[in-house]
Amino acid sequence: MTLPWDFAPLHGERVTLDLLRPDDLEPLYAMQSDPDVCRYLLYEARSREKVVEVLARDAAATRLAEVGDYLQPAIRDEHGRFVGTMYFHLTSVDDRTAEIGWILAPHAQGNGYASEAARLLLALGFDTLGLHRVYAELDPRNEASVALCRRLGMRHESAILEHMWLKGEWTDTGGYGILEREWAARRSPAG
Template structure:
């Protein structure tokens, strides 16, 4: 299929990824206003008004066609409850490269939801989207995200020392990546 692509929904064993909805405001606010959740993100705790603006901006984003197009789908558990968000941003169309990331509510952490959601999104990237490369950039102090990158088979490609002044301190950035052929070695495409 490739690009352009319209995202609707991905369903796994316990997790569903689908677009944000207006009724996600309360758990989205709980997540994005929590200092522990935002500790290693590019933004600090957000006000409810800021989260309402984010929801209004991100909920309709379902089409990937150009550089900087992105998806911010909700991660929903086996009961349909909001437990977090994924994101996917197109970095290069010509090079078929995108960035991936995840954020979870504290109560949902450590239960495998991010891993399942990330696997589903990587399958989508290397299947229908026909991408070549997907990477994640993160604060290396976020050991849970580092461990998830490693479990996904992503390679540690770089560690940029004090490359960003954020929240009153110099912070490092780590980059992890995986190529389509590497992903397919461990996750063969389904037979059509």
């Protein structure tokens, strides 16, 4: 594995992954305070004060070096506007494993931004860092995230029924994953 890795913006065709910055507060707050956006997340809609705290914490996450390190970059569209965030968490160095996640602002959904942003992080993970496996854990009722996992070539790996008590109900957890060889096959001309 190639560590440490210090954050540098990742550029795609239409999106850029860049560090969160102070001027992202308003769109980040709009997204994280929206109950519909937070419906399938591990937290309730957040207060402005909480988003200020989260912005400062996540903007400072700039290095992947050891287990527990994470990135939470902003997704910016082709005009540089904030449209969401990605999540990339180094969960094992020995096993070369990371977790991926995403949140997209409602106005930006359905435009392929999350797919492109996730592919940028998968390329970073597999092609630059030398990861063996990247996985996502999500509420299986979140059909948009399930569909995104499938578009990325992630396999359905697990279904844990009534896994946690969350927001007043028992919720399931779905697991999706992709291995480095599966990523390489998708990127090859024959894949």
